[in-house]
Amino acid sequence: MKINSRSELINLRNSLKNKIELRETGKSKEETVEILIGMATCGIASGARDTYNELLSVISEKKLSHVKVVSVGCLGYCYMEPTVQVCIPGKEPLIYGKISKDKALELIEKVVIEGGYLSENLLVKSFDKAGVTYE
Amino acid sequence: MNNKITLLVCDGASCKTGHNVNLISSLQKAISDKNLNSSVSVIKTGCFGVCLQGPIIKVLPDDLLYVSVKLTDIDEILEEHIIKGNVVTRLLYKDPMTLQPVKQQKETKFYQKQFRIALRNCGLINPEDISEYIAVRGYEALATVLAENTPSEVVDLMKKSKLRGRGGGGFPTGLKWEFTAKQPGTEKYVICNADEGDPGAFMDRSVLEGDPHSILEAMAIAGYAIGASQGLIYVRAEYPLAIHRLNIAMEQAREVGFLGKNIFSSGFDFDIDIRLGAGAFVCGEETALIHSMEGQIGEPTKKPPFPSVSGFRHKPTSVNNVETFANVPAIILNGADWFASIGTENSKGTKVFALAGKINNIGLVEVPMGTTLREIVYDIGGGMINNKEFKAVQSGGPSGGVIPKEHLDTPIDYESLKQIGSMMGSGGLIVLDEDDDMVQLAKFYLDFTQDESCGKCTPCRIGTKRMFEILERLTKFEGSPDDLDILEDLAINIKNSSLCGLGQSAPNPVLSTMDFFKEEYEAYAYRRKKHTYSIIADKCIGCTKCARVCPVACISGKVKVPHVIDESLCISCGACFTACPVNAIEKP
Numbered sequence: 001m002k003i004n005s006r007s008e009l010i011n012l013r014n015s016l017k018n019k020i021e022l023r024e025t026g027k028s029k030e031e032t033v034e035i036l037i038g039m040a041t042c043g044i045a046s047g048a049r050d051t052y053n054e055l056l057s058v059i060s061e062k063k064l065s066h067v068k069v070v071s072v073g074c075l076g077y078c079y080m081e082p083t084v085q086v087c088i089p090g091k092e093p094l095i096y097g098k099i100s101k102d103k104a105l106e107l108i109e110k111v112v113i114e115g116g117y118l119s120e121n122l123l124v125k126s127f128d129k130a131g132v133t134y135e
Numbered sequence: 136m137n138n139k140i141t142l143l144v145c146d147g148a149s150c151k152t153g154h155n156v157n158l159i160s161s162l163q164k165a166i167s168d169k170n171l172n173s174s175v176s177v178i179k180t181g182c183f184g185v186c187l188q189g190p191i192i193k194v195l196p197d198d199l200l201y202v203s204v205k206l207t208d209i210d211e212i213l214e215e216h217i218i219k220g221n222v223v224t225r226l227l228y229k230d231p232m233t234l235q236p237v238k239q240q241k242e243t244k245f246y247q248k249q250f251r252i253a254l255r256n257c258g259l260i261n262p263e264d265i266s267e268y269i270a271v272r273g274y275e276a277l278a279t280v281l282a283e284n285t286p287s288e289v290v291d292l293m294k295k296s297k298l299r300g301r302g303g304g305g306f307p308t309g310l311k312w313e314f315t316a317k318q319p320g321t322e323k324y325v326i327c328n329a330d331e332g333d334p335g336a337f338m339d340r341s342v343l344e345g346d347p348h349s350i351l352e353a354m355a356i357a358g359y360a361i362g363a364s365q366g367l368i369y370v371r372a373e374y375p376l377a378i379h380r381l382n383i384a385m386e387q388a389r390e391v392g393f394l395g396k397n398i399f400s401s402g403f404d405f406d407i408d409i410r411l412g413a414g415a416f417v418c419g420e421e422t423a424l425i426h427s428m429e430g431q432i433g434e435p436t437k438k439p440p441f442p443s444v445s446g447f448r449h450k451p452t453s454v455n456n457v458e459t460f461a462n463v464p465a466i467i468l469n470g471a472d473w474f475a476s477i478g479t480e481n482s483k484g485t486k487v488f489a490l491a492g493k494i495n496n497i498g499l500v501e502v503p504m505g506t507t508l509r510e511i512v513y514d515i516g517g518g519m520i521n522n523k524e525f526k527a528v529q530s531g532g533p534s535g536g537v538i539p540k541e542h543l544d545t546p547i548d549y550e551s552l553k554q555i556g557s558m559m560g561s562g563g564l565i566v567l568d569e570d571d572d573m574v575q576l577a578k579f580y581l582d583f584t585q586d587e588s589c590g591k592c593t594p595c596r597i598g599t600k601r602m603f604e605i606l607e608r609l610t611k612f613e614g615s616p617d618d619l620d621i622l623e624d625l626a627i628n629i630k631n632s633s634l635c636g637l638g639q640s641a642p643n644p645v646l647s648t649m650d651f652f653k654e655e656y657e658a659y660a661y662r663r664k665k666h667t668y669s670i671i672a673d674k675c676i677g678c679t680k681c682a683r684v685c686p687v688a689c690i691s692g693k694v695k696v697p698h699v700i701d702e703s704l705c706i707s708c709g710a711c712f713t714a715c716p717v718n719a720i721e722k723p
Contacts, residue, residue: 001390002391002392003392003393003399004392004399004400005278005282005400006275006279006281006399009274009275009399010275012266012269013270013273013275016266016269020259020260020267020270023259036258038258040341040345040376041340041344041374070261071261072257072259072260072262073257073258073260073342073345073346074258074344074345074499075257075258076257076258076341076498076500076501077496077498078491078498079495079496083258085258091196117176117178119179120179122178122179124143127248127249127250127500127501128249128251129250129251129252129255130250130251130465130469
């Protein structure tokens with residue numbers, strides 16, 4: 001499908017903005033929970049792919065059809081790879097570090113299902129950015 | 136669970152060693168004493184990045200920050216905030232400019248030292264899904280310029296933003312585009328230099344892997360501005376994932392018509408191709424890069440003519456770095472004035488750094504120009520590992536130099552780094568501590584450049600080799616004081632007479648370490664062997680840890696029997712000192 005004008009592009013973008021709002025602020029009209037996982041070369045080298053696969057299998061085992069795993073680029077926390085960001089509607093998105101394969105189950109159970117935290121792994125988002133503003 | 140208040144307490148190395156050793160346990164005790172366990176929980180977190188104001192407590196879901204919290208403040212926070220629901224204004228984070236208490240963390244601009252422009256989408260979107268890039272205003276900058284601006288207006292906008300090349304040279308991007316645009320002819324090229332080669336640098340790779348569409352979009356904008364319809368990305372084959380994601384991104388962009396013919400029905404055609412490099416350092420130099428892309432030997436040629444006059448296939452070509460391109464869509468969407476409002480007088484915007492070495496929080500960081508090294512090392516980096524003493528930062532890789540302690544408060548920008556003998560480079564920052572040997576460091580970089588020298592010009596081919604040999608001689612304690620003069624002479628001559636940037640900057644690591652740490656060179660030249668580490672036999676428990684970490688295997692001994700260091704082989708690296716669990720190793 002070709003996009004032929006700026007207004008077509010903006011219409012398409014507006015239809016997608018819910019997704020980004022969930023990741024930026026936690027606001028969402030939907031139930032979908034997103035787990036973003038840093039999958040740049042360095043993340044993968046630290047085991048992010050194993051964590052990614054494990055998260056998928058835990059999610060399908062527990063039949064959590066509202067939880068999506070999204071592979072994203074580098075989050076910047078090299079000392080805490082693999083890193084994930086958990087985006088739950090209505091809550092501030094939080095970043096967790098050192099989520100190795102064997103932490104995947106605990107992350108899903110404690111954070112996604114029980115709504116708690118993994119205190120040993122919690123990272124504080126330490127940057128501001130040229131974000132997305134919707135007119 | 137939803138009504139429950141959560142207190143996040145910083146457990147970063149700096150705060151912990153600073154003041155809050157007991158804060159977390161005292162807080163937990165006070166909470167259970169007051170029977171508040173069901174309504175509040177305490178969680179340890181990583182560094183917040185405002186270590187000077189620690190210890191810090193962040194309250195969720197209110198999203199506010201209490202700073203410099205003392206043990207005696209715990210009661211007040213619990214009584215007022217948790218039980219009565221009143222904010223303890225006294226402890227709130229204060230804006231350093233206005234000194235007004237800041238309630239919402241979102242408002243605390245200065246609290247976050249980092250500001251991300253080039254990395255704005257890294258870690259936020261799926262790089263293999265164009266719809267996610269569109270959701271963060273992707274391709275809107277391209278659509279806007281095609282609909283509303285003439286090419287020369289785009290050039291003017293870039294000039295006004297004062298964006299400078301992020302590959303290290305710092306040449307104004309707008310000017311480069313203008314020169315290329317002004318050349319006659321219709322066949323012109325846009326090249327993205329993704330030949331990132333500094334040891335320890337991975338900024339460009341992270342952008343390509345995390346946000347490839349932003350590079351494609353920016354290249355199309357550059358193409359429109361200079362009148363090119365073909366873009367080329369020169370990326371090293373050593374970055375397979377970046378290449379994979381770029382290919383996916385290009386395919387997706389072609390499908391929706393963001394690349395190809397008649398983009399956004401504007402009549403503008405633009406497409407992009409990838410050229411793989413074999414990973415030669417010299418090919419990061421733009422003329423060598425162009426020759427390599429043409430299928431020639433990857434060697435530089437004399438400038439002028441500059442690529443903007445005669446570049447790829449002898450046509451006008453604008454060569455820009457990945458990070459430079461990553462800034463372009465953000466500048467167009469937010470305006471040149473917005474970009475020019477960030478940074479210092481002559482260096483605008485932000486810079487991405489790959490922060491590595493002996494600090495607690497290594498990572499990829501993006502800070503506004505003008506941020507001091509101290510802020511990067513201590514606030515963002517979380518301070519030195521094991522609280523060792525800071526010695527210097529190596530910036531700019533093999534082309535840069537070291538920045539010692541006395542220059543820690545230098546605001547980072549192109550000019551100030553050059554002034555103290557280093558350079559911005561592409562953005563590698565390696566933090567060194569008291570154990571690091573500056574002569575060995577310089578030798579490492581010279582080994583790299585003499586190996587990577589293409590061999591075309593004599594000063595670089597032979598000169599760097601000779602410099603490396605002298606450094607080898609010195610570090611083996613086989614040199615003489617005369618060597619220091621020869622080394623300096625060679626360095627200056629190579630710098631002044633080499634053909635391209637590689638040779639012209641190759642002596643920098645030596646010159647800069649000689650400038651700040653001359654005594655270390657003299658110690659080698661006068662063969663004053665450094666005192667070595669030794670083991671205190673009474674304390675040694677024979678755990679073998681030191682022997683296992685020793686890089687030159689000069690520690691021997693049987694299990695559970697005190698070990699011995701062979702002092703003739705010891706290189707005083709300090710690895711054993713760090714590894715010893717019982718403090719049985721004596722420093723020199």
